[in-house]
Amino acid sequence: MADAAVKEKIATTDAAGPERELTDGFNLVIDALKLNGLNTIYGVPGIPITDFGRMAQAAGIRVLSFRHEQNAGYAASIAGFLTKKPGICLTVSAPGFLNGLTALAHATTNCFPMILISGSSEREIVDLQQGDYEEMDQLAIAKPLCKAAYRILHAQDIGIGLARAIRAAVSGRPGGVYLDLPAKLFGQVIDAEEGRKSLVKVIDPAPAQIPAPDAVKRALDVLKNAKRPLIILGKGASYSQADDAIRNFVEKSGVPFLPMSMGKGLLPDTHPQCAGAARSTVLKDSDVVVLIGARLNWLLSHGKGKSWGEPHSKKFIQIDIEPKEMDSNVEIAAPLIGDIGSCVSALVDGMGSSWPKAPADWMGAVSKKRDENVAKMAPRLMNNNVPMDYHGALGVLRTVIKERPDAILVNEGANALDLTRGIIDMYKPRKRIDVGTWGVMGIGMGYAIGAAVETGKPVLAIEGDSAFGFSGMEIETICRYKLPVCVVIFNNDGIYRGTDVNALGTDPATTVFVKGSRYDKMIEAFDGVGVNATSPDELRRAVNAAMDSGKPTLINAVIDPAAGSESGRIGNLNPQSKLRKK
Ligand SMILES: Cc1ncc(C[n+]2csc(CCOP(=O)(O)OP(=O)(O)O)c2C)c(N)n1
Numbered sequence: 001m002a003d004a005a006v007k008e009k010i011a012t013t014d015a016a017g018p019e020r021e022l023t024d025g026f027n028l029v030i031d032a033l034k035l036n037g038l039n040t041i042y043g044v045p046g047i048p049i050t051d052f053g054r055m056a057q058a059a060g061i062r063v064l065s066f067r068h069e070q071n072a073g074y075a076a077s078i079a080g081f082l083t084k085k086p087g088i089c090l091t092v093s094a095p096g097f098l099n100g101l102t103a104l105a106h107a108t109t110n111c112f113p114m115i116l117i118s119g120s121s122e123r124e125i126v127d128l129q130q131g132d133y134e135e136m137d138q139l140a141i142a143k144p145l146c147k148a149a150y151r152i153l154h155a156q157d158i159g160i161g162l163a164r165a166i167r168a169a170v171s172g173r174p175g176g177v178y179l180d181l182p183a184k185l186f187g188q189v190i191d192a193e194e195g196r197k198s199l200v201k202v203i204d205p206a207p208a209q210i211p212a213p214d215a216v217k218r219a220l221d222v223l224k225n226a227k228r229p230l231i232i233l234g235k236g237a238s239y240s241q242a243d244d245a246i247r248n249f250v251e252k253s254g255v256p257f258l259p260m261s262m263g264k265g266l267l268p269d270t271h272p273q274c275a276g277a278a279r280s281t282v283l284k285d286s287d288v289v290v291l292i293g294a295r296l297n298w299l300l301s302h303g304k305g306k307s308w309g310e311p312h313s314k315k316f317i318q319i320d321i322e323p324k325e326m327d328s329n330v331e332i333a334a335p336l337i338g339d340i341g342s343c344v345s346a347l348v349d350g351m352g353s354s355w356p357k358a359p360a361d362w363m364g365a366v367s368k369k370r371d372e373n374v375a376k377m378a379p380r381l382m383n384n385n386v387p388m389d390y391h392g393a394l395g396v397l398r399t400v401i402k403e404r405p406d407a408i409l410v411n412e413g414a415n416a417l418d419l420t421r422g423i424i425d426m427y428k429p430r431k432r433i434d435v436g437t438w439g440v441m442g443i444g445m446g447y448a449i450g451a452a453v454e455t456g457k458p459v460l461a462i463e464g465d466s467a468f469g470f471s472g473m474e475i476e477t478i479c480r481y482k483l484p485v486c487v488v489i490f491n492n493d494g495i496y497r498g499t500d501v502n503a504l505g506t507d508p509a510t511t512v513f514v515k516g517s518r519y520d521k522m523i524e525a526f527d528g529v530g531v532n533a534t535s536p537d538e539l540r541r542a543v544n545a546a547m548d549s550g551k552p553t554l555i556n557a558v559i560d561p562a563a564g565s566e567s568g569r570i571g572n573l574n575p576q577s578k579l580r581k582k
């Protein structure tokens with residue numbers, strides 16, 4: 001039912017006689033969103049959606065205004081990941097749409113459900129390319145970058161149009177959907193009763209997809225014969241919210257597990273079967289690998305090459321909702337197509353009550369390697385160096401998260417990303433959100449805002465100084481909405497390191513920033529708390545205070561400019577010039 005109480009009512013008398021109740025495009029979009037439980041919008045106002053935003057807010061939808069659409073889009077995308085409902089991003093036409101489009105493509109690549117709703121200019125003028133205000137054929141541009149793209153021209157179609165967008169975003173493999181709403185649509189008036197009837201509440205938007213029994217049996221046969229099995233948990237596993245089934249499968253099988261970055265915390269990183277600190281050993285030496293919501297893309301070296309040991313030495317069991325994912329890079333011995341919850345539960349059921357645990361010598365070898373690596377790291381995390389290095393600073397932040405396992409950790413940068421991922425243990429599912437499949441800079445403040453709004457939990461954002469710059473203006477948004485976000489900037493004066501020099505001329509090197517910048521002063525402009533932390537002790541005090549008070553805080557953590565390495569852990573991906581003068 002449309003929410004009559006909050007809807008503008010337009011009374012009119014027509015030739016037919018009695019007064020009719022009318023509604024319009026503005027109200028129908030609002031009603032359709034609310035009917036489907038979509039109660040939060042992330043966006044930037046302007047023609048033609050300013051009034052829509054106002055009316056949505058007055059109708060009880062939470063409308064968060066950002067400083068740039070890309071950040072609003074990232075917030076919407078992570079809202080989708082955290083809630084399994086499409087996150088909604090709202091933008092103006094052409095430039096606003098394009099600003100939001102990066103986030104929509106990002107959502108699609110990362111398999112997060114999101115709907116980008118953009119106002120658009122007059123179709124008649126756009127299609128004849130007559131130079132309308134913010135003219136652009138947005139639908140055509142969005143199409144190749146998202147899962148589906150729709151345009152609604154008639155108010156009567158708003159209900160069905162939004163229903164299509166929701167279903168496309170969340171069913172099967174989730175992704176981004178574009179919804180084009182021309183300016184004229186908002187003002188279209190129709191009979192209110194007709195409008196109410198046109199709305200659609202999407203029933204079972206992401207239906208379970210049950211794996212075939214044969215496929216389950218095949219997967220278990222492969223697993224049963226494994227001598228050195230490994231489970232890899234991707235962010236698809238986190239998204240599925242099948243936390244109990246996944247834990248049962250891992251523990252019942254006794255197989256070591258390796259969490260991908262956003263798979264961390266599905267089971268605690270401190271779990272006895274966690275192989276996070278023995279990554280290279282398990283990739284190289286395993287003989288059967290169960291991929292759960294993890295793709296064999298660049299992040300797993302495509303399932304082949306040096307890091308995977310002897311060529312063709314392993315068998316893969318892959319659980320994914322998308323059939324096309326199978327054999328994308330290497331042969332999959334046991335494809336298991338379905339939603340992760342259904343597939344993992346089917347495996348657990350099929351294992352019965354007398355399933356043999358993974359061989360003890362294998363689990364023992366993995367634990368030994370892990371414990372050695374953890375022990376090697378421990379003293380570095382306790383160092384009190386000034387200026388701080390990454391390990392000293394992360395030793396402090398690791399304890400902050402250990403003491404607050406419900407907090408959300410946002411993370412981006414190069415060294416600031418890779419070292420944080422390796423050092424900070426996660427204890428609960430969906431608490432670590434980061435640069436994802438593309439390794440993109442710029443998700444930081446959008447994710448922090450989206451996570452704080454959707455979960456109500458405190459957020460700790462660990463940001464490289466370069467990474468932060470991509471979305472830094474949103475600290476005003478954080479202060480404006482008084483969100484419990486603590487941003488820690490690992491300030492090493494630049495990208496990777498702050499020590500590069502230009503070989504020629506007086507311009508600074510391409511990777512360095514103003515030396516000794518004080519990012520903490522930025523947030524003071526918006527009445528947030530700014531702290532300059534030069535030692536692990538100062539950092540500890542400042543972060544604890546921020547996490548406990550929930551006050552928007554920005555901490556400038558001064559890091560030795562020489563501490564990082566080129567591109568963090570992925571320097572090997574840089575092409576090298578053979579001709580470059582040394
Ligand atoms: C949108 C985008 N632009 C550029 C890059 C290339 N890039 C990768 S990491 C990085 C910044 C690394 O510096 P910083 O965030 O300061 O981390 P540090 O290694 O210094 O700790 C950049 C610009 C990217 N990944 N994404």
Ligand SMILES: [Mg+2]
Pocket residue numbers: 464465466490491492493494495496497
């Ligand atoms: Mg840096």
